[in-house]
């Protein structure tokens with residue numbers, strides 16, 4: 700089983716970026732923790748980060764054909780990225796949307812996700828462990 704793990708704009712800055720909101724771990728530290736859990740679960744994770752919506756869409760279009768689920772933190776594209784939403788919907792894969800922060804406890808504009816209506820589900824506000832939960836759920840649902 701292969702899962703795509705996708706990080707949107709500005710998430711490459713984790714560790715330096717608003718650590719009180721997003722935590723102190725860098726993106727590569729988070730990716731390593733997810734990779735460790737994926738190995739324990741016996742699944743392959745293909746990771747991609749971009750600050751460009753087009754690059755994220757290109758990755759989804761190419762790689763979703765060979766994958767069985769998507770975990771994505773779309774960054775601020777969560778709130779307005781309609782092309783990204785369409786690409787995720789077109790993949791026809793189960794998508795779990797992850798946010799490090801609780802978007803519902805923040806500014807009003809962050810409280811709307813254009814991705815959520817096409818997602819299998821959403822994890823918001825649980826920090827890096829939200830990615831682990833998403834991975835475990837995709838794997839468990841596939842096994843059923």
Ligand code: DQA
Pocket residue numbers: 708709710772773774775776777797798799800801802809
């Ligand atoms: C975020 C929340 C978004 O509103 C923000 O633009 C991000 C990170 C999160 O993980 O909490 O870049 O997706």
